[in-house]
Each structure stands twice: as structure tokens, then as C-alpha cells.
Amino acid sequence: EAGVTQFPSHSVIEKGQTVTLRCDPISGHDNLYWYRRVMGKEIKFLLHFVKESKQDESGMPNNRFLAERTGGTYSTLKVQPAELEDSGVYFCASSQDPGLDTQYFGPGTRLTVL
């Protein structure tokens, strides 16, 4: 069974540009999460989808970030316009059950904003 996949693995953009990150969860997992780790700091929760609905978006930094999950399969996270402080590693995770079940993480997308 394929794990969580993320694309691209790395992205280097200039301040003010737009970037879209993609996450493909494990097949059959209704729950999809986005997290971010800024260098040297903790991994921070951004938001949680249940199928195509946003269950919790309390961690989204500001309105420059837009997450979508049309059709309840893959998800995209768009940053527009990107700022320097958006640099970091963006992780996606998925799970079957939001309660006790494990969240399986993807390899992450390393975003560098110059």
C-alpha cells in the first residue's frame, strides 16, 4: 500500500510569488492534516480535513494560506503571496480514524522563500 505522498519535495520561490503544495493521502483515509515545521522549532498543526470538509483550520497562519480538498481525495495548500517567514517544511498526514488511530506522515515539502 502506498504511503502519503507530497509534491514537490522542494520549492524555492521569491517573496511575493505563489506556490501550491500537493498531498495525496493513503487511499481510503478520510482524514487529512497539514502541518508545518519552521527550522529548529516544533511541528505545528495547520488544518484538518474530513473528506472534503475543513474540520479544524485553527492553525492556519493567515489568509495568504488556502487549503482545498476537492472530491475528498488529494489536497492542495496554496501560499499567495509568499513571505520570508513562510519558509519551512510542510508535512501532510492522513488517518482513517481521527480518534485513536495513527496519523501517517508524508515526506514533506521543503519551501524556501527568498
Add this chain to the structure above:
Amino acid sequence: GQQLNQSPQSMFIQEGEDVSMNCTSSSIFNTWLWYKQDPGEGPVLLIALYKAGELTSNGRLTAQFGITRKDSFLNISASIPSDVGIYFCAGRYTGTASKLTFGTGTRLQVTL
């Protein structure tokens, strides 16, 4: 918001030594999790703890859920080179659904 203090920040040990790291929180968690991240990979779950006082082992790894529900530790016995990586604790509180709160990580280096 909830914060997790994880220590130590980094460790340099020799192969065969035992390792201990811990996390403390200002808030109560219902679940404690320990993850390991290898370079270029995402975090992988090592141990999950669901009850206060619970002590769980996974091979050379042992973790405990503190009785106050505000702390947890992870021990690695007889370390080997492949133990190198970043270890994260994470907590989940029922009131926040399935959102995980992570510690800052412990970077482990193992020398031969």
C-alpha cells in the same frame, strides 16, 4: 495555546549507550505519541500511549505516559547507528479533536 517542552534539544552518544528524553506540558493530554524523523522523511510513529501511568515498549524503545498527564519520557536502550534522527513527542487532547501538538524535537547522534 498548548505547548510542549522537549529536552534535551540534542544528544551525542556512543553506540551501545542508553538514551532518555522527555516532554512536559502546561496542559493535560489524553494521548502521548513519540515519533522519529529520518533525514528527508516524514515523522514515523514509534509508540502511542493512551492511559496515564501506561508504560509501553517497542523493541529497544520504552515510553511512559506520566500520571499527571502532563509529561512523557522515551528511553532507547543499547543505541545503534540507525537510531540517528530527530525524535518528537506529540500530545493530543480530546477537546481539540485529532490535532497533534508537537515538541521541538531531540536530535540524536550516535558515534561508533
